[in-house]
Amino acid sequence: MLTAWTEAAERMTKGHGAGPVGPTQGASNLPPDDTGEAIGLPPSGLTITFGFGPGLFRTADGKDRFGLAAKQPAALKALPHFPGDMLEPQRSSGDLCVQACADDPQVAVHAIRNLARIAFGTASVRWSQLGFGRTSTTSVSQDTPRNLFGFKDGTANVKAEETKDLSEHVWVARGDDAKAEWLAGGSYLVARRINMRIEVWDRQPLEDQESFVGRTKDTGAPLSGGGEFTEPNFDMPGHDGPVIPPDSHVRLVHPDFNDGVRMLRRGYNFVDGSTDLGVLDAGLFFLAYVRNPDTHFVPVQTKMASHDAMMEYLKVTGSALFAVPPGTRAGEYVGQALFA
């Protein structure tokens, strides 16, 4: 998985950047039409997702940038500052995003690189992030993968089969935002680069780790018992208060305590080498699709950032929000309902 957030050049005009603008083929004094590193590789399940950031609609001082300001979704604005945010500007924000997911990183890298290349002169890469090992299930038939804290991540994720919950929590519906009907059938993508204090976490007793998460490390079962998919019993008494602590991650983010909201998460682990202090520059590249960030992300994130016991081991270094237009039909281009 490789994601790139780009900044559109001011000379971008409506619709540009959406169609292929690569070099003409055939003339020998031109660069090759494809960079080549994926020649001979299978498609590897490649998917590409595009998103539009607030900066595509308005400049930092609120001016209409490309004549699209009237269509800016109300919820597409900079996320508020959350406790624990230590954002690096060069890893945050962006006007456009491109996410490429594939079973082979070489295929994902190839896709991002060639899209960035055909945008040369129109948009440039602001930041990018490579990840591996998706942490969230998207289907009930998948085993739940693990994040770099070693815990299963995504047990309670919205699954592809849960069409009712997808409609209620993930897809923007017609009528959600009268100014942005072009987004109906699309979604919002919240991207957060969450550094984990891996070495410190690794020195915590297993009991503490499990009480921070509210689940066992081995099976992922809630501390109130059962298996991974057993509903947590938040009232079950323990030695010192509930057996699932009130500040545990599973309780803080549970729909029962968050107006019933759910997210479709598609996070990835990342390891970007080591810092000058000799600790891993690693963690979770949190990616979540929601119907509306104001109702489905900001409240639960605010609560988590203030109260979650796990926050002591996290540092959020990048953050961005994008509106992801609905998929294209044959003959359409990405975001056609917005740009046309």
Next chain:
Amino acid sequence: MLTAWTEAAERMTKGHGAGPVGPTQGASNLPPDDTGEAIGLPPSGLTITFGFGPGLFRTADGKDRFGLAAKQPAALKALPHFPGDMLEPQRSSGDLCVQACADDPQVAVHAIRNLARIAFGTASVRWSQLGFGRTSTTSVSQDTPRNLFGFKDGTANVKAEETKDLSEHVWVARGDDAKAEWLAGGSYLVARRINMRIEVWDRQPLEDQESFVGRTKDTGAPLSGGGEFTEPNFDMPGHDGPVIPPDSHVRLVHPDFNDGVRMLRRGYNFVDGSTDLGVLDAGLFFLAYVRNPDTHFVPVQTKMASHDAMMEYLKVTGSALFAVPPGTRAGEYVGQALFA
């Protein structure tokens, strides 16, 4: 593939760090014995390779560090500065190296992390590098993978089946170094983090790219014709000098012009996001095993760094050299012939 170079703490003593020193299991107030992120994953072909840097033998001012100085191999010393080297100290050198290779990055990351963890207090991570898509074949039955310049990389690599060449060019032989007989059956590992100027390369005409490499991008055949494995004909005339230019990569590194020396390369592509300038922080993590770096790496690298047309698109940001002890037999520990 994840590689970590470590610095041994001064209080390391002979043999320490080689055996398991993890926390005792069973007591609930201790951290879990395993960090957990690979639970449920298959072995994924995991291999682990250890190496010893010059710093394990002597301090920077030449003093015997752990009583091993008398056994330091003569060729195990800092590599010379090469033209094009723009080394970052925090990505170079190291006393020990651990390379983990697996089909699943989560498995490789898990191995490095847990080895670093059990070394806590004895050795710390100086730098690490994650890579993907090995660029070199190691067997004649493998298709040659591609580097991020889009070219096949490893066509002429020493293959596992070429036992005579492995003995001659890769494995240290008994008698090679009287002071370091413990290294017989082992090898030297040269590690070079080579940043590629991807965006600039991508704008070069295909014809230029191919003349820099000396092979076609599509099939990997030498510019003198034939297929990927056809021997290059360096005398074949072209329009303006030989059809394979004298400063092409394939000619500069060919054994015919380098006293017949070969290397066993096991490089990986890397993408570490984007720099503040918006260009990919990406390239080739060059890893090569050689019988002696003084004869099998330094001369060819010196020539390449000075004359290779491709160097204009490369920047070497990390560099290290390690002596890799021979494999262990049942009941032995890594490097036993050195430490015992």
